[in-house]
Amino acid sequence: MEYYGKILCISVNDLTYDDRPVVVDGVADWSHSRVLNGRAPQDLPVETLAPIMSVPNYKQLSARKKINVVRRGGGMGEYALIEVATLPRRFRERVTAKYGEMEQNVLRDWFERHYRVDAEARSWFTRFRFADGSPLPPDKINEYTVNASVLQAVVAVMADTNIMRKAMQGTTINWGEMTGVISYFQAEFGHTLPLSPHRFRERVTTFQKQGYESLISKKFKNQSARKVNYGIERLILSLDSLPERPYNTTVAEMYNMFVRGELTVADPETGEWYDPANYTDKNGDPLVLSEATIANYLNTAKNKALRSKLHDTQWDFNNRYRPYHVRRNGVYALSKISLDDRDLPRPMSNGQRVKAYYAYDVVSGCVVGRAYSRLKTTDLFLDCMRDMFQTLDRNGWYMPAELEVEHHLVQNFADGLMKAGVVFPLIRWCNPGNSREKRAEHLNRAKKYGVEKRMQVGIGRWYASLEANRPKVEKVYDELNNTYKEATYTFEQLVADDLAAIDAFNHQLHPNQKMYPGMSRWDVLASRQNPDLKPWDKPYLYRYIGNCTATTIKQNMFCTVQYQQFRLPSPRDIEKLEPRNNKVEAYWLADVDGNIAEVYLWQGERYIATCKLLERYNEATAEQTQADRDAYTEQSKYVSQFDKMMREEKITKVAVIERDQREAVQRAALAAVAVPKAVDQPDDDDDYSDYLDVSQVARAAVASI
16 A cells, blocks of 8 residues: 555555465465565465455446546556545455555555664764773674664654654554554564563653663663763873874873873863863762773774874875775776876985986886986976877877876976866876875886886885895994995986886786786787877977977078978968068977977967978089989979969059049040950969979080080
């Protein structure tokens, strides 16, 4: 049964369902029979299991309007509902006999749908300690948790006025019916609450006032002797918060001195003094606690985390107590690039360490960009980005989908290069101090204790727990008492060793051989790239990471960058320049050999053109190679295109006539004028064969020798 709005209803299926067994070969088959009112169908009389009415009977009563069908059955899982009050009396009695009283059914249905195990209760009973510091046994924790969960459900149903109105029909709470439902679910939930209506009501009232503590038996380990409440626990933690970070025994000593009036405790922010009178038992005696009890409360899981948050560094707190995200790695290379800086572990002669910056492809683990410097500045980050894009450009790879960076060194680029959607589709900023979050940190460690450990001497830390990872360091006992003997290296040696380690690291077998069998890190990077990657826009990118040279467009054709000339792709590009301003900014990036193939011209915020190297040719025709002739042809084409533009857009001449002269001309009689016959002339605007016929010039030159 159920309510449809405010109407108590029963479904057609419940009215016409036959729960009697089917006899097959003399054996009763109960598979289609239902449990009714918590009782197995075998325990009920056949009359109760029979349908309340037949299907034809239902149809006849419905057709004659003898019963009220409040909802018609139909599609989308709808089924017909009949108002119980309109059923003839004999049918209502059979409904009660088969399905029970409606009041308990409403409560029972509510408990079935809303009962939940109270996780907070389990946590409270788990943390509970008696006066001697001992916890509750596990079986009692489970028992009290179930009892608390049932009582929470009772309190919730009492607060639900709509449910109570339906169940009690507008009267006050019927505790007999309430305990009847609790008794019904005792076997299912396993609670140990009293089934007497009077005692059950008292238990609910006590639970509402005292909470979880009311469920612990007063006979169990003398609960009345329990001393530590929330206020005492917070005082213990406050005493532990002193900057000298006292021992647990010291905290216990200070607490007991305080409750005995031998020590004053005050709040440094408000100046309020703690009153020892608030920490007494029912007889007014000080609540003295043992060292074991105080130690137990200081070392609960939550309190240890709270103490670490106060006393430890952010790094220690994050790595010991703060929860972290559990992730899985991607599948395709270049889906995510993680960047991080590090100091190379071995020192230079001045005691300083080389600063390195790496760009790792997360999926393959390859180092795709690296840079080195003696100082940790933003140039170190830019050099790494330049090296990464040189690698991508050299191999013809597309733009990585996401970059993972930290705020240090990179925050100055947050509104430009490192802004999502400007150059890179996605940017992930890691939380400061959370090294576990950044994938590059894990790869740095794999590289350091992998190939570097095998290829270099002195890799490790003097305080490492593993003895094999402690480099040899000898202390010099001089007047400073802070001098150590340690092997040193030049900057060039350290960089060369690290480059060799990167090459070995990149060509190691990929650690996930199950997914990438027989493939190295570099193989995964080269052959398993994300198919959704897009090409990158060099003119826009190099404006952020490239070198910049201020230069000038000369002769409407070329500009000079790094002592080399770079030609505009078309004479039409000079139309993009500002009036009376031929000055531009040329952005460029050299390849690994130091050569510049092309530069990208910008004028303010306007992109002008991509200029390739202007190849010079040997003017001595007899010495010309094919490369010289190709260079001659390219320059000739550019000059021809410029000449064509000059002809096509040549300025039209005009004659200036004064007003009185124009009026005199208009008054003059028109006379016939003989027009000479036009002679067709070939259009040679596009003809630059004279420039291109190099062979004719070559033959003439050779003949003249």
